[in-house]
Amino acid sequence: MIFYPNIPGRGLVTTPKSIGLDYEDVELITDDGTRIHGWFIPNSKASDTQKQATLLFLHGNAGNISHRLDSIKLFNNLGLDILIIDYRGYGQSTGKPTEAGTYQDAEAAWHYLTATRGIKENKIILFGRSLGGSISAWLASQHTPAALIVESSFSSAHSMGQRIYPFLPVRLLSRFQYNTKEYVKAIHCPVLVAHSRDDDIIPYEEGRDIFNSAHEPRYFLKMRGGHNDGFIISGSSYVDALESFINTSVNQQNMNTQ
Template structure:
């Protein structure tokens, strides 16, 4: 075999490999953040009273959200779920969760990260952390909610953001569903033949956040999760401080709360009863 042919055979696969690495590095944000702008529905169309809310971040962006009050007033305290949705769509995709919390007698504040729905800006890791801080500040400062009456609940990417917020400002309770130990660790499992840990521009170190959080915490994960394997949830549970609980559910990624139905509702109700 001529030397030139041999070098060509060696060079082409290496070049393609390197090009794919560059491609993966450059398009990460498109895979992590998948927002939509259109608000497809609103809570009132599903029988829920709500207030449309605009509030500002520390870097001057206006974010949009909904405040859905509790269904009853015959309890001493108003518990509020600060809800962090996943990486796709916007708050209008979360009506089922709003209905569920409402039926549990909880108020909910749900908002869109920068670049999602009617919120200004473009998403980034630090940006989502800043957005979480702005939402927390809105609840405590503008609505007068006490930190011990806030239940921070996040799902998928939202759980990564929620865990960071709970590590900074302990709420009454933290619930994280269907999330990963860290973005680099998940990437390394998906792209096994590439140096994914080194390539990862986004960290979202959930396990570290959980280890620094000091409030009752519930980890929820589905055995059927095809996007983020079940063992991520178990590892997060191992890293969490007491008091803690783990709920294994069924159903596809970020859909287990709906698929598991009453099991999820009962588990959440039991955890909150013991935590608050």
């Protein structure tokens, strides 16, 4: 019930070219030899001095990177370079998804940005939606990004499992952890948690639990709409909140390094 790489289809259905964006195909090799595919989408509209940061986008548990063009366009409009990857077993990435594997995939993406492209850690913003929220929180706990955005995610796999199966000893039965709120406790960069009261898959209370576990500076964005369309339904309030958070976080990082 965790991974759905073939829904709505494993193959890539389009590319950023279809929305007028240039991109680079990226192939990463994880520590265990898995080949991870992704796109690096540079922001050609902003000069190097104007670019706010680079966003590492870790998506949810279904579909692949080609189903995230709406969000890619949104972040591009905010002046960000973007790296988005498919976890092992998703899209054109090899292997089979596992919890430990998704962490290795995220780590490979981080290494690509910092080592291969030479981007400073304090110029990288981590963004994770749904399952990706937990993976991005784990990655943030291992490094020092400029900021972390966790959208429509769960506090832990155990918590979600207990909600779905209230009469089963989920903590004893489940081999998955994805303990988002514990990862967040180890993070000291700015954190934005976004969640909708109308989320039909992951309850609003899960997002609040993540937020309550975060250190200051922390922010909560109350969205509208369902699990998969909340960022669209929320409209300008969503975009404005992201822009404000990103600007504040990057500017603070710049001040800290001067």
